[in-house]
Amino acid sequence: MKTKLIAPSLLAADFGNLQRDIEMLNHSQADWIHVDVMDGRFVPNISFGFPMMKTVQQHARKFVDVHLMIVEPEKYVEEFINQGADLVSVHYEACTHLHRTIHHIQDLGAKAGVVLNPSTPVLMLEDIIADVDLVLLMSVNPGFGGQKFIENTYKKIAETKDLILSNNSTAFIEVDGGVNIDNAAKLFEAGADVLVAGNAVFSAEDPERTIELMKI
16 A cells, blocks of 8 residues: 655755755655756756766665656656666656656666646546656646645546556656645545655754654
């Protein structure tokens, strides 16, 4: 049975004390460490290249969940896996040959996820759902942390769950954007398996306790 997994996003960490924040996550009840990679083209922001991944690889003791918000992700998935990514998720909207990219990630030994922007219908995954290990539903428009949660996400979780079940898929459902203590339980109840939390964790007075509360 799938459990409630929390994946704190390093996008909200203190970059001047990144090792300290990763060590905090190592000792917390966090299940995964989420890394948001942005290229300034697919999304209007830039973050986290390979040097940052090297730091994550050196210090992380948890499952590393890499979310590529970049154009032509197929050019870079191998290097991210070489730099320690356990799971690489690519955007449906950014992949011309999604099936090929998903299987390339898996052939390299990592788990493969597909990401949907808030305006992309779940039905677009019908032909790939049986192949992926995870579906990441963006609950904000990607590019920046601290945005307001989009309520339509609950409907998309239900639709994704139905699609997974009807295709005998074992894919996890991950939700990213505006996740906090107030909506975590409701998101899990709706069918999410993994919650990405950035500001809610790293802006908290007690990040470890916040992670613990999200799992209750």
